[in-house]
Amino acid sequence: MEIIKNPQELQKRALELRAQGKKVALVPTMGYFHRGHASLMDAARKLADVVIVSLFVNPTQFGPGEDLDNYPHDLERDAALAQEHGVDILFTPTRDSMYYDDHCTWVEVPELGVNLCGKSRPVHFRGVATVVTKLFMVAQPQVAVFGQKDWQQLAILKRMVRDLNIPVEIHAHEIVREESGLALSSRNTYLTTEEKNVAPLLCKGLKMLREMVEEGEESAARLKDELEAFYAANIPGSRVDYIEIVDPDNITILERVDGPALCAVAVYLGKARLIDNLLIKV
Template sequence: MDIIRDPLALQRTCLNWRSGGLVVGLVPTMGYFHAGHLSLMDYARSRADRLVVSLFVNPTQFGPNEDLARYPRDPERDAALAREHGVDLLFTPDPGAMYAPDHATWIEVPSLARGLCAATRPIHFRGVATVVGKLFLLTQPSFAAFGEKDFQQLALIRRMVRDLNFPLEVVGRPIVREDDGLALSSRNVYLTPEERRAAPAIRKGLLAASEWAGGGLRSVADLTARLRAFYAEQMPMSRLDYAEVVDPDSMEPVTEIRGRALLAVALHMSKARLIDNILLEV
């Protein structure tokens, strides 16, 4: 496995691969790998002639009061895991290599970057879209794999690829969970033992809401009110950021559950902000 830090060296390598007719797969990450990241690598490895994984804690997607400085990092462990899972090239740039001091160009998808996480993280998705767009241009992938845990991010990237005619396939892969149902996240390390014991209730609430919808509850207001009460009872140490039902393609809020809808939640613990979602199909 090669480790490259220079974006231009990465681009030269990947352009040579693509010009040679090779299928290049990309898995963008911020590191501190867990089984969810590794499942994306394994999927991409099964499809690609060459597999690129980026490991970059992107500063432009963090707000001024967020956890950029303390975001968990273990690059040596990550490199060993990437090697074990068949990664051909690990891209680990410095922020200064990705953003010039006078960087002034951004990619925005305004219609999908409102509500849900964007309501409290107003610059987040501008940073996500910009860095992912840069990674696409640098790596020239045939496809890129993303987890479905951040469904809003996935929808936004798909729209960006469609609107800007990036020549690649965006693949969404299922959420990987702990045995007790908690969605895997690098930020799970922030949880105290008490919070970790309570955290599986996030998934339990989503499953209960799916049952309520399947049982005939169609009003989003009634369903989310019931879900808020569930979390208040089961996770009193948490603070609910949002519990919303949206169209899974446009991310627009819906008031009645008809056909497919996405129920997405975010909850704050003492140091962690955890997200999860479930597709409701009635």
């Protein structure tokens, strides 16, 4: 496995691979790998001849007071796991190499970023769309693999690729969970033992909502009230950032669940902000 730090060096290498007729898959990450990341690498391995994994904690998607400086990292461990899962190139740029001091160019998909995480993290998706565009330019992939835990991010990137005619296929990979049901996340390391014991109830509440919809409930307001009450009663110390039921493709808020619907939640638990989602109607 090659480890490349310089964006220009990776771009040159990627263009050589494409000239050789190789299909390249990119897995963008912020590192501190877990089984969810490994599943993305394994999926990429099946889709392409060459797998590139980027490991970059992108500063532009963090707002004031967020955990940029404390985001977990362990490059040696991550490199070992990437190699174990057949990654060909691990891209580990510095912040200075990805953003000039006078950087002023941004990519935005504002209509899909106004709800859910975009409300409480207003600069987040601008940073995500910009850095992913830069990674696409540097790594020159034909396919990129993202997890569905960040559903809104996935919808935004699909729209970005469509609207800008970027020749990259976005491959969505299902959420990887612990046996308890807790969605895997690097930020789960912030949870205490007690918090980790109750965190799986985020997913249990979402499944409860899906059952209500299957039994005929269509009012989004009633569904959200039930879920909020469930979290209040069963996850002590938690604070809801949002509970929303949205169209899965354009992330608009639904009043009735009479077609495809996604329930997405963000809940603060101790030092962690946990997100999860579930299609409650297909």
